[in-house]
Amino acid sequence: MTASAEVTSRSAVLTPPQPSRPTGPRPDLEPEPSSTGERILVATFVAVPMLALLAAIPLAWGWGLGWHDVVLAIVFYAISGLGISMGFHRYFTHGSFKATRGFKIALGVAGTLALEGPVLTWVADHRRHHKYSDQEGDPHSPWRFGDDWKALTKGLLFAHMGWLFGTERTSEQKFCPDWLADSDIVRISRSFAWLVAASLLAPALIGGLWSWSWQGAVTAFFWASLVRVAFLHHVTWSINSICHTFGKEEFEVRDKSRNVSWLAILSFGESWHNLHHSDPTCARHGVLKGQIDIAARVIWVAEKLGWAYAVRWPDESRLTGKQVGRSRKLGSMTKRAGSSATS
Numbered sequence: 001m002t003a004s005a006e007v008t009s010r011s012a013v014l015t016p017p018q019p020s021r022p023t024g025p026r027p028d029l030e031p032e033p034s035s036t037g038e039r040i041l042v043a044t045f046v047a048v049p050m051l052a053l054l055a056a057i058p059l060a061w062g063w064g065l066g067w068h069d070v071v072l073a074i075v076f077y078a079i080s081g082l083g084i085s086m087g088f089h090r091y092f093t094h095g096s097f098k099a100t101r102g103f104k105i106a107l108g109v110a111g112t113l114a115l116e117g118p119v120l121t122w123v124a125d126h127r128r129h130h131k132y133s134d135q136e137g138d139p140h141s142p143w144r145f146g147d148d149w150k151a152l153t154k155g156l157l158f159a160h161m162g163w164l165f166g167t168e169r170t171s172e173q174k175f176c177p178d179w180l181a182d183s184d185i186v187r188i189s190r191s192f193a194w195l196v197a198a199s200l201l202a203p204a205l206i207g208g209l210w211s212w213s214w215q216g217a218v219t220a221f222f223w224a225s226l227v228r229v230a231f232l233h234h235v236t237w238s239i240n241s242i243c244h245t246f247g248k249e250e251f252e253v254r255d256k257s258r259n260v261s262w263l264a265i266l267s268f269g270e271s272w273h274n275l276h277h278s279d280p281t282c283a284r285h286g287v288l289k290g291q292i293d294i295a296a297r298v299i300w301v302a303e304k305l306g307w308a309y310a311v312r313w314p315d316e317s318r319l320t321g322k323q324v325g326r327s328r329k330l331g332s333m334t335k336r337a338g339s340s341a342t343s
């Protein structure tokens with residue numbers, strides 16, 4: 001933002017309130033930038049788990065790691081990671097399927113446990129990312145500073161985590177009017193601090209009770225709270241940095257999104273990011289044969305249980321037209337040409 005634009009946006013705060021909301025298109029950004037306090041909070045949430053991850057390495061060889069911790073870390077990683085992938089991303093941002101009220105609330109809570117911000121903020125930022133993908137206005141493009149190696153190195157760092165420290169706040173009024181009208185989701189979004197506390201304290205509580213010791217509580221807090229959060233943060237951020245820079249372009253896109261196979265399992269299928277940008281509402285991102293997509297499989301199970309419905313499974317006729325070159329066949333869960341299913 002230029003200095004004059006910033007002055008304008010700050011002075012806008014000082015103007016007296018208007019009697020009625022202005023009509024016409026809403027601005028992309030909130031008039032009020034995020035405060036220093038909020039930015040310090042983001043820095044704390046990023047730095048503390050990362051330092052914990054570094055400290056974990058020597059600890060792994062010494063005392064302080066048991067199978068209780070491993071189980072808790074994997075379970076909480078799966079709950080919060082699927083909450084982001086299935087919930088925040090495929091359901092809340094893109095509407096890849098519809099959900100019963102109970103399942104919607106479960107997805108909202110599970111995603112919040114990942115400590116990636118309140119659901120409304122996450123959805124607003126991500127919808128803005130798709131609107132401007134790798135162009136001016138994209139909140140986290142690695143191509144922001146240019147395409148020579150120096151600019152790209154800086155861009156990769158910015159897309160990975162630098163953007164989190166900026167003052168820009170995406171307008172929720174503009175990008176998520178649908179969820180602002182849903183009182184369940186507004187409540188979950190406003191309960192962010194409580195859910196963060198629960199996400200960090202629940203592993204410690206379970207670990208303590210399970211081993212019936214204070215040491216069990218401490219090691220579970222370390223591995224299943226701090227290390228788990230740090231690891232999931234980096235996997236999610238890699239979708240913004242690595243999956244917009246390296247990997248394969250298997251489907252036509254107007255941006256730099258790419259499919260990255262080695263991140264597929266850790267990201268629950270989110271790293272099939274090239275297909276995702278090519279067909280954003282598709283519920284399955286790893287659409288080609290052999291492309292593992294755990295979140296899509298869990299959506300499939302939820303559909304069988306009746307929790308998810310109107311799922312937008314890959315559409316053969318649409319996707320074959322978008323495939324680049326000769327590629328592999330589409331995998332299962334695809335709506336084949338001539339099938340009676342409707343989306």
Ligand SMILES: [Zn+2]
Pocket residue numbers: 089093094126130276280
């Ligand atoms: Zn998306």
Ligand SMILES: [Zn+2]
Pocket residue numbers: 129239240244257273277
């Ligand atoms: Zn993207």
